Amino acid sequence: MAKSSKLAEPAEPLVAGTDAQAPLDSALDDLIGYALRRAQLKLFQNLIGRLAVHDLRPAQFSALAIIDQNPGLMQADLAKALAIEPPQVVPLLNKLESRALAVRVRCKPDKRSYGIFLSKTGETLLKELKYIAAQSDLDSTVALSGAEREELLRLLKKVYQ
Amino acid sequence: MAKSSKLAEPAEPLVAGTDAQAPLDSALDDLIGYALRRAQLKLFQNLIGRLAVHDLRPAQFSALAIIDQNPGLMQADLAKALAIEPPQVVPLLNKLESRALAVRVRCKPDKRSYGIFLSKTGETLLKELKYIAAQSDLDSTVALSGAEREELLRLLKKVYQ
DNA sequence: TATTGTTATACTCTATAACTATA
């Protein structure tokens, strides 16, 4: 579906009698789903750019935050929290382990599973990443007042919870 | 990044002294970007399911709506409106043409380009798709009142516009 | 027999370079 849009001022208006700058998607304008997608894409792109400095993807940042809040969790739990399938957790965790940000530890009574923990390095980096994410959030929503930002967050939670 | 979450009541709480039902992503809870992503995914999945009845993807629905509002536009314009690259427009339009929902017409002074139009079938189907999308929107946001829905839409537009 | 983590695989989405035909 559409993700961003708006023509770059065509030489001649696409629709007679219409402002040449008008968005091309006016029929979709009343859909919350469409607005959500476009806003989400904007924030996501901003975050991707900021995390790239640390060679991390948003999913890896989320994983670090979830591990930090739930030290010792299993990969199946992490998969559920990230809403991805267990096989996708493997390369994600491999990357975090190769960079010494997280570790898999065989520490459970059930020897099939691992407990996942952040390393000291991971905890330190996560603190910086949280700051970066918060800055990215503010940067992408400069058009909103503080009150509007809080209201938006409240409404979004109400939708997905 | 995380898309949905919440553990399915683990036998033992992952974090001592914490409600076993508590979400695993509390550190991400204050980020609008995170809430946006989760809400967007919920609405997107709902829409995908509803459009599947007509063997269409959200991007194809958006394309139909944009063509309807801008009859005769070029593929480069459509690519911009959908925020995708021109090569991605080709299979998308091929599909719409093979189903006789849209047509490419060599009608411009510039013989390299096509004008894209909806067929009568496309216009008729689009009307139904718009209804389906509106229903999907409402269905996914039942937790909101009418006023909250309007406020959410207003705030989202403010963010991405 | 069921489950955890893993491998292999495939399908979609996305992005880039290069080609064609026009300009």
Added chain:
DNA sequence: TATAGTTATAGAGTATAACAATA
């Protein structure tokens, strides 16, 4: 030479089946 559309291709992201080790 530049542009519209196209082709080919490669990289992510995502999903499923099947396997090994353990329960």
